[in-house]
Amino acid sequence: MSTYDDIVQLALERGFYFPSCELYSDSSAGFWEYGPNGVKIKNNFLELWRRELVRRDAMLEIDGTQIMSRSVFQASGHLKNFSDPVVKCTKCKSSFRADKLIQDEVNIEVPERLQNDKVDMLIKENNIRCPSCKGELSTSERFNMMFKVEIGPNHDEAYLRPETCQSIFVDFQRIFKVSRRKLPLGIAQIGKSFRNEISPRQGLLRLREFYQAEIEIFCNPNKLDDLQKFESVRNTVLRIYDNQQTMEVTAAEALERKIIPNKLVAYYLALLVEFFNKTGIVNKRTRLRRLSDDEKAFYSSIAFDFEVDTSSGWLELVACNYRSDYDLLSHSATSKANLQVMDDEVKVLPHVFELSLGVDRCIYSILEHSYFIDREKDDRILLKLKPYLSPIHAGVLPLLKKDEFKAKSFNLVSLLNRDFDIFYDESGSIGRRYRRLEEIGTPFAFTIDHQTMDDDTVTIRYRDSMNQERIKINDVHSFLTKSLSVDR
RNA sequence: GCGACGGUCGUCCAGUUUGGUCUAGGACAUCAGAUUGCCAAUCUGGUAACCCGGGUUCAAAUCCCGGCCGUCGCACCA
Incomplete structure (x- = not known):
């Protein structure tokens, strides 16, 4: 693939x-x-x-x-240059640039901006037929790459x-x-x-x-x-x-x-x-x-x-x-x-x-x-996006689905979610949650664990290295601000 | 737009050859519960699809026709 x-x-x-x-x-x-x-x-x-x-x-x-x-x-020239005369074969349905076709078949210079009826006349006069099946050609139509719209009841162009x-x-x-x-x-x-x-x-x-x-x-x-x-x-x-x-x-x-x-x-x-x-x-x-x-x-x-x-x-x-x-x-x-x-x-x-x-x-x-498959680690998929481009800046994850863990997590989320794109996730194993985050490029995950209950620190886990460190909850906001800034 | 090939759960695939067994199966993902407690663990249960329209037939995911989308080639890309 x-x-x-x-x-x-x-x-x-x-x-x-x-x-x-x-x-x-x-x-x-x-x-x-x-x-x-x-x-x-x-x-x-x-x-x-x-x-x-x-x-x-x-x-x-x-x-x-x-x-x-x-x-x-x-x-701008788009009306003139953006539209080509096109003819179709009535038999095999192939379509051709009319001006190019005439030029090729009869070897005469055809101005790009030729009126449709003039194009049709030239085709008739020179008895030009479909080059692939010799079928009869339709009258020419303009194909313009611009989308035309009509304005108001008078259909203004x-x-x-x-x-x-x-x-x-x-x-x-x-x-x-x-x-x-x-x-x-x-x-x-x-x-x-x-x-x-x-x-x-x-x-x-x-x-x-x-x-x-x-x-x-x-x-x-x-x-x-x-x-x-x-x-x-x-x-x-x-x-x-x-x-x-x-x-x-x-x-x-x-x-x-x-x-x-x-x-x-x-x-x-x-x-x-x-x-x-x-x-x-x-x-x-x-x-x-x-x-x-x-x-x-x-x-x-x-x-x-x-x-x-x-x-x-x-x-x-x-x-x-x-x-x-x-x-x-x-x-x-x-x-x-x-x-x-x-x-x-x-x-x-x-x-x-x-x-x-x-x-x-x-x-x-x-x-x-940014797309990488980490062959060392069970072929985990990760997007190594620049942190400031990532759709989610950080995940907030309670290690356990216990009330006191969740409460601490919600506190952290509300500390961050107006300034950053945060994803809270409590479902499944912690490893699975890390993997889901890194697949969409989330550079950091903060995990609320047992030690959080004692000293108000959380684990920070890095997407690319999978390394972990401890950081005070009160420092998380400034950590993110710093980590999401663009280098000069 | 032409030609070839294809289109089935969120994703990937089985089923189409030879119509009935499909009440459409699996894997992964997802959700709920149990269990575990820092790297996709395990168990149980659930949600979820035949691209659309028409035709043939007692019966269509399966055959036929048309459309749409996708991949590739050609053409196109001021």
């Missing part, structure tokens, strides 16, 4: 995540729910993201709507956003005006995005409805190397993959060797790497892959993918794109608003460097890199 299967099984058994609407047989692929443990680890992950990126760099966070008007996607960043671009002007901030300015957002994938697969790795945590850095394109705060990350080691090889260089070296073109990009890539070093994802199994020209999105001039090695290969977690002025320019043109801002007495249309993170993929990767 592969690690992927292990994780899926653990997710199902312990409520990390599971298929949406599974009670009903008409549930669709590509939709997954986070269960109780999954929500907690996701929240903890996002709080770490806020800490290490948003707060550290004094970014501003917003929360935009998921439904956005048609014009937004006209400006709108869409579920296919990426969260559009909210940031359309909100930029107001935020910049009212926040009294200067360039460069990071605006961040956590939220859901929606893509009508043709064939979603592999659980959390490819979803139709998914979480993104995006950061858009608005900057003056003439000042990309004017960045004092770069000094704080100049020695941060980046693992960069380029030309089929991975090299480890500091941020400063990467600049000197022109692997990264400017300080601004280098600084944010370094922040991102430092953030991931605190997630429990193994550093040596990550890389910043420099994208070649033909892999880049059309709007991107500099592109790195932050990737992680998983049991199903290298997986893209964060797309880092220098989008230049593509977004603000097109929103400016479509909306007729002037989106220029003042920077040092000069009017400038900001450029954008983007860090677009796929939350669900990160959660999966963290689970996979």
